[in-house]
Amino acid sequence: MTVKVSMTVNGKPAAAEVEERTLLVTFIRESLRLTGTHVGCDTAQCGACTIHVNGQAMKSCNMLAMQAEGKSITTIEGIAAADGTLHPMQEAFRQNHGLQCGFCTPGMVMSAIDMLNHYPDPDEATIRAELDGNLCRCTGYHNIVKSIQAAAKTMR
Amino acid sequence: MATPYIGVPVQRREDLRFLTGAGNYTDDLTLPGQTHAVFVRSPHAHARIRSVKTAAAARAPGVVGIFTGEDVAAARINGLPCGWLIHGTDGQPMKEPAHPILAQGKVRHAGDPVAVVIAESLAQARDAAERVEVDYDLLPSVVDSVEALKPGAPLVHDDVAANRCYTWAIGDKAATDAAFASAAHVTTLEFQNNRLIPNPIEPRAVNATYSRADDSYTLHVSNQNPHVERLLMCAFVLGLPEHKVRVVAPDVGGGFGSKIYLYAEDVVLTWASKKVNRPIKWTAERSESFLTDAHGRDHHTRAQLALDRDGRFLALRVDTKANMGAYLSTFASAVPTILYATLLAGQYATPHIHCEVTAVFTNTAPVDAYRGAGRPEATYVVERIVEAAAREMKIDPAALRRRNFIRSFPYQTPVALLYDTGDYEATLDRAIEMADVAGFPARRAEAARRGKLRGLGYACYIEACGIAPSSVAGSLGARAGLFEAGEVRVHPTGKVTVFTGSHAHGQGHETTFAQVVADRLGISMDDVEIVHGDTSKVLFGMGTYGSRSLAVGGTAIVKALDKVVAKGRKIAAHLLEAAESDIEFADGQFRVAGTDRSKAFAEIALTAYVPHNFPHDKLEPGLNENAFYDPSNFTFPAGTYVCEVEVDPETGIVRIERFVAVDDFGNIINPMIVEGQVHGGLVQGLGQAMNECGIYDSGSGQLTTGTFLDYCMPRADDMPSFQVDTRSTPCTHNPLGVKGCGEAGAIGSPPALMNAITDALGVADFAMPATPQRVWATLQQAQRKQAA
Ligand code: FES
Ligand code: FES
Numbered sequence: 043m044t045v046k047v048s049m050t051v052n053g054k055p056a057a058a059e060v061e062e063r064t065l066l067v068t069f070i071r072e073s074l075r076l077t078g079t080h081v082g083c084d085t086a087q088c089g090a091c092t093i094h095v096n097g098q099a100m101k102s103c104n105m106l107a108m109q110a111e112g113k114s115i116t117t118i119e120g121i122a123a124a125d126g127t128l129h130p131m132q133e134a135f136r137q138n139h140g141l142q143c144g145f146c147t148p149g150m151v152m153s154a155i156d157m158l159n160h161y162p163d164p165d166e167a168t169i170r171a172e173l174d175g176n177l178c179r180c181t182g183y184h185n186i187v188k189s190i191q192a193a194a195k196t197m198r
Numbered sequence: 199m200a201t202p203y204i205g206v207p208v209q210r211r212e213d214l215r216f217l218t219g220a221g222n223y224t225d226d227l228t229l230p231g232q233t234h235a236v237f238v239r240s241p242h243a244h245a246r247i248r249s250v251k252t253a254a255a256a257r258a259p260g261v262v263g264i265f266t267g268e269d270v271a272a273a274r275i276n277g278l279p280c281g282w283l284i285h286g287t288d289g290q291p292m293k294e295p296a297h298p299i300l301a302q303g304k305v306r307h308a309g310d311p312v313a314v315v316i317a318e319s320l321a322q323a324r325d326a327a328e329r330v331e332v333d334y335d336l337l338p339s340v341v342d343s344v345e346a347l348k349p350g351a352p353l354v355h356d357d358v359a360a361n362r363c364y365t366w367a368i369g370d371k372a373a374t375d376a377a378f379a380s381a382a383h384v385t386t387l388e389f390q391n392n393r394l395i396p397n398p399i400e401p402r403a404v405n406a407t408y409s410r411a412d413d414s415y416t417l418h419v420s421n422q423n424p425h426v427e428r429l430l431m432c433a434f435v436l437g438l439p440e441h442k443v444r445v446v447a448p449d450v451g452g453g454f455g456s457k458i459y460l461y462a463e464d465v466v467l468t469w470a471s472k473k474v475n476r477p478i479k480w481t482a483e484r485s486e487s488f489l490t491d492a493h494g495r496d497h498h499t500r501a502q503l504a505l506d507r508d509g510r511f512l513a514l515r516v517d518t519k520a521n522m523g524a525y526l527s528t529f530a531s532a533v534p535t536i537l538y539a540t541l542l543a544g545q546y547a548t549p550h551i552h553c554e555v556t557a558v559f560t561n562t563a564p565v566d567a568y569r570g571a572g573r574p575e576a577t578y579v580v581e582r583i584v585e586a587a588a589r590e591m592k593i594d595p596a597a598l599r600r601r602n603f604i605r606s607f608p609y610q611t612p613v614a615l616l617y618d619t620g621d622y623e624a625t626l627d628r629a630i631e632m633a634d635v636a637g638f639p640a641r642r643a644e645a646a647r648r649g650k651l652r653g654l655g656y657a658c659y660i661e662a663c664g665i666a667p668s669s670v671a672g673s674l675g676a677r678a679g680l681f682e683a684g685e686v687r688v689h690p691t692g693k694v695t696v697f698t699g700s701h702a703h704g705q706g707h708e709t710t711f712a713q714v715v716a717d718r719l720g721i722s723m724d725d726v727e728i729v730h731g732d733t734s735k736v737l738f739g740m741g742t743y744g745s746r747s748l749a750v751g752g753t754a755i756v757k758a759l760d761k762v763v764a765k766g767r768k769i770a771a772h773l774l775e776a777a778e779s780d781i782e783f784a785d786g787q788f789r790v791a792g793t794d795r796s797k798a799f800a801e802i803a804l805t806a807y808v809p810h811n812f813p814h815d816k817l818e819p820g821l822n823e824n825a826f827y828d829p830s831n832f833t834f835p836a837g838t839y840v841c842e843v844e845v846d847p848e849t850g851i852v853r854i855e856r857f858v859a860v861d862d863f864g865n866i867i868n869p870m871i872v873e874g875q876v877h878g879g880l881v882q883g884l885g886q887a888m889n890e891c892g893i894y895d896s897g898s899g900q901l902t903t904g905t906f907l908d909y910c911m912p913r914a915d916d917m918p919s920f921q922v923d924t925r926s927t928p929c930t931h932n933p934l935g936v937k938g939c940g941e942a943g944a945i946g947s948p949p950a951l952m953n954a955i956t957d958a959l960g961v962a963d964f965a966m967p968a969t970p971q972r973v974w975a976t977l978q979q980a981q982r983k984q985a986a
Contacts, residue, residue, distance in 0.1 A: 076219065078218065078221070084485055087907060118218065136213045139209075141213060143400065143452040144704070174913060177906070179399050179882070182881035184877040
């Protein structure tokens with residue numbers, strides 16, 4: 043059974059005819075070809091697929107595309123300014139070597155932006171606790187924590 | 199003069215694409231006519247296959263092709279090869295049972311591939327795969343290496359007696375035994391080095407395509423060494439001509455060893471892409487990664503250290519049973535031998551060492567190199583037993599280490615390695631200072647007042663990197679040399695493209711290598727491009743593992759750069775009408791010595807491509823050079839880690855209160871990247887010691903830690919921030935003076951943490967990982983013992 047889904051993705055309307063069982067992440071990666079959102083697990087544990095749904099961080103592997111009907115989606119491709127200027131969180135990751143292989147990075151950045159929406163001035167313990175839903179195998183988290191601390195300063 | 203680039207924390211040029219979602223990982227690629235593969239895998243640890251029925255699956259919607267072990271056998275496809283031949287103490291070669299790409303007759307571990315289903319969409323392939331009927335005759339299984347050696351244990355391979363792949367030894371047994379006979383003190387420890395599952399966050403992925411137009415194949419694969427992948431697949435498995443096969447490893451989302459190897463899925467898809475004449479994509483689900491990526495570690499070890507009355511080490515004796523899993527993965531046999539037993543001297547002048555290793559087949563996923571590969575296991579043996587000896591003899595653990603340090607170089611160990619340089623006091627001193635060891639007793643007393651247990655542990659590690667000198671590797675069983683290749687292509691305007699056989703999957707080579715090139719040529723980094731990971735572009739490569747990229751791959755580039763400069767000097771001599779011997783090259787300028795007559799690098803490059811009046815008998819046009827570099831020795835990074843923990847005796851929860859890492863990596867090109875490598879390595883090592891353990895159920899042979907819900911990956915709030923620093927004794931035998939930094943953290947941190955926890959608990963030893971439940975139980979047991 044297929045179903046038509048439509049939503050706003052990175053400020054633009056997006057629609058497609060998909061199988062009902064299609065995950066939101068599959069819709070984003072395969073139908074929209076926005077491949078910055080990654081899949082790192084099959085149990086909603088790694089956070090590589092994190093996007094914003096109506097401004098809230100969500101694991102897009104844990105939702106059906108249908109469930110996003112009419113919602114506003116932001117992916118990693120949609121957070122830099124139109125002229126290419128990086129979002130302060132992207133810039134902070136770059137300045138602080140908050141990424142290595144880059145595979146967890148889109149999910150980390152999307153989670154971190156949401157984190158600062160809730161805790162504009164987080165201490166290290168809060169950042170570490172709030173990163174609970176995102177795995178990184180490369181950085182040891184040290185520089186991800188530093189990046190988020192730095193972004194919190196510039197975004198205040 | 200151009201900006202200096204060496205030793206500068208230059209920001210990574212890779213980051214922009216990764217931060218904006220513009221990376222190009224294998225699964226991101228979708229080709230015209232793309233089909234998708236799903237593997238049918240054994241749900242059992244050990245079984246005979248009675249039949250595989252595919253007719254119903256073949257009728258399912260969208261199916262393009264189905265292949266089984268029978269098809270593979272009919273096509274006469276060989277099994278997967280092992281790259282390292284170990285000869286046992288009996289003089290016999292190791293047992294190398296067949297490793298078919300799709301199971302033939304028998305399955306030997308849960309997840310062993312039985313058939314592949316290819317369909318128009320992934321969902322259709324999944325649906326059809328469920329309709330493949332496999333009839334199994336269950337067999338008893340064995341998952342533990344010690345159990346597998348016992349008489350009557352199930353045989354993983356009918357033709358491998360006692361499941362023994364080999365028993366191998368190194369060192370002088372008689373001299374070691376004699377030293378033990380005269381020892382004043384002997385410390386004995388028995389432990390397991392827990393099985394780890396690598397889990398790079400990007401799962402393995404393959405996209406294979408065949409072109410009828412020119413009878414060629416292209417394989418995109420998430421892999422750490424595309425040339426080796428191609429060589430092994432073409433020459434040993436499929437018998438394809440190499441020049442008709444292109445292997446591309448684009449952006450790779452972490453490897454840690456697990457993506458070095460040639461896997462069955464890569465070969466199946468390449469072969470099948472011609473059969474179905476369509477591109478085929480397969481991306482592992484995480485559960486498949488858990489079941490089929492090569493695992494790491496899994497040793498059972500008994501070790502004994504003999505000391506004289508003053509605490510001087512007399513001899514070390516080690517016996518290890520290494521679990522190989524069901525089949526030999528690409529480098530599996532080398533890990534518990536060459537990469538392990540040769541490291542057992544550590545930083546110490548132990549005069550006699552003997553180590554015997556028995557490698558064992560079991561009904562588990564193959565075990566191969568995982569970050570550190572053999573060296574973490576060796577360091578764990580040495581640093582745990584040294585710590586235990588210090589406590590038994592009531593000598594300060596740092597003082598005992600210091601008393602036994604190797605102090606003069608080069609130093610020949612009793613286990614084959616020749617250390618070229620090092621200064622172990624320097625890293626120990628700095629670590630003690632940074633960790634404020636002097637203040638520890640006060641912190642411990644303060645914690646005790648709060649009812650908490652505080653402990654401090656050291657690890658002084660050494661590793662052998664820059665793998666490898668081909669002659670040494672060859673004499674130790676490597677079936678190939680382990681050099682590296684580099685090519686420097688200077689364009690007419692003086693811009694430079696560098697092709698390297700090393701592969702980056704998070705290490706930042708595109709930045710570090712560009713720093714080296716810009717520095718050597720005296721040009722801007724913006725004028726240098728680094729290309730890697732494509733057999734159609736890079737002349738050859740042995741890939742990235744064993745912290746070898748800069749020491750071996752970087753040096754190959756430097757050698758090619760030297761050739762470029764040498765030719766540039768000839769061109770400059772011609773242009774400036776001077777003798778070649780009078781031309782100096784510095785800061786991007788070719789200059790006639792002692793004059794102000796000079797030509798910039800870019801002018802020389804242009805002249806090389808528009809040579810109006812070259813003396814063609816002496817000078818060829820063009821400026822493009824390549825080099826192969828085979829090092830004369832390993833490199834030997836070393837350092838000291840100090841870990842301080844606080845244990846809550848009520849809950850068994852361990853908090854790492856401080857962690858200091860002082861490493862000697864020789865010269866450092868980009869300190870920011872090096873620190874990042876250390877952080878990542880530390881968390882992988884601390885993950886082993888505190889969180890991670892791959893567990894197979896001994897009855898069913900099932901992997902009980904097969905998802906991120908059951909296998910405890912270290913998360914941000916399990917880990918501390920780190921204090922890191924470096925000391926440097928430059929490597930003596932490569933022109934950059936570099937040693938390698940990728941694995942150190944994973945090597946030194948497990949014993950540092952376990953030494954700290956056992957210190958806090960006041961116990962001799964317990965098994966990693968130190969989960970709260972285990973720590974709590976250990977404490978209860980110790981208290982009961984004390985009470986009795
Ligand atoms: S893919 Fe792992 S949480 Fe979504
Ligand atoms: S940067 Fe590789 S997983 Fe985080």
